[in-house]
Amino acid sequence: MHRARISGLNLKGENLMASKYKSSSYAVGLEEAVGKLLAHDITEIRPAQFKGPAFKKGHIVAVEDIEHLRRLGKEHLYVLNLGPGEVHEDDAALRLAEALAGQGVTWSLPPSEGKISLKAAFRGLLKVKVDALTDLNMVPDICCSSRHNNSVVEQGDVIAATRAIPLVIDEEILDKAVAIGRSSAGIFSVLPLSNPATGIVITGNEVFNGIIEDKFAPILRRKLEAFGCPILDISFAPDKRDVIAAIIKRQLEMGARFIMVAGGMSVDPDDVSRLAIADAGAVGLVYGTPVLPGAMFLCGRIGEVPVVGIPACVLYYRTTILDLLLPRVLAGERITRRELAEMAHGGFCLGCNECRYPVCPFGK
Secondary structure, three states, X not given: OOOOEOOOOOOOOOOOOOOOOOOOEEEEEHHHHOOOEEXXXXXXXXXXXXXXXXXXXXXXXXXXXXXXXXXXXXXXXXXXXXXXXXXXXXXXXXXXXXHHEOOOEEEOOOOEOOEEEEEEOOXXXXXXOHHHHHHXXXXXXXXXXXXXXXXXXXXOOEEEEEEEOOOEEXXXXXXXXXXXXXXXXXXXXXXXXXXOOEEEEEEOHHXXXXXXXXXXXXXXXXXXXXXXXXXXXXXXXXXXXXXXHHHHHHHHHHOOOEEEEEOOOOOOOOOOHHHHHHHOOOEEEEEOOOOEOOOOOEEEEEOOEEEEEEOOHHHHOOOOHHHHHHHHHHOOOOOOHHHHHHOOOOOEOOOOOOOOOOOOOOOO
């Protein structure tokens, strides 16, 4: 009996003999395959009728299958014969999924051809531990790719997929990859988004005095509605620190759990909104970002209530720093100077004639 051995290939550019395959699978003639387990799915295509597996991995070949297999062009089959310390690709994929999935992440069953998809259990903010994901993909014979970190995902969205590359993987290699996922408490997680009652303060003498029509309120209302955030109060204020600070404090007393202050965020002497936010008791203030549009954005907190200062660019651009940070604020994140600095890479909007955000490179 002729048996064609399958050796493992390391596709990561390392030593091709790095994986320690002991027995894996072998090829046999159709008649010899009777009573043995298929090592992989066998696909059948009937034009305009069917495309899919005629026989699934793990199927025990029977005598009555032989003619069907011949019609599919098969003269021999690969049957599975796992040795000690070897794991089939589908079993490896399942173990990887269990290690990679953190809070708010589920996966699809069964695995197929060594691949398994991770999904969002609910709508939320996708968090990816990028360094750990890189470490995982440095492990030979392991593959995992994902959506971008800080993407808003819907329930059921596929957020990542992972697979074992060879049909049979060495268990020591698999254990190394699994350990990376577990040590990170899951490389992927989805944070639920809150929908806090929001207070909006729109500043500027020209709007307060009725010289020009306000344009901030409808824009902010639309962005908040997209996340189900009710608006508790919209108030207008002149460019006076004490007045702006007093309105913020009043909205907090009304029960606001999120404060947005629009306008007056530039460096002109009359722009006092950021000073008023500090007067209202905000701490941990971070002013200025390397994101364009959005350089003069501000964020901080008053107690546990997040406060953001919104620059005038929101009036002129459909997508700005606000769109990148709003879901992170609603997910409960505290934005630091370092995190804002990291947004410089990918933080330049191309200003396309037709905005397709988030299907674009902005913020990624």
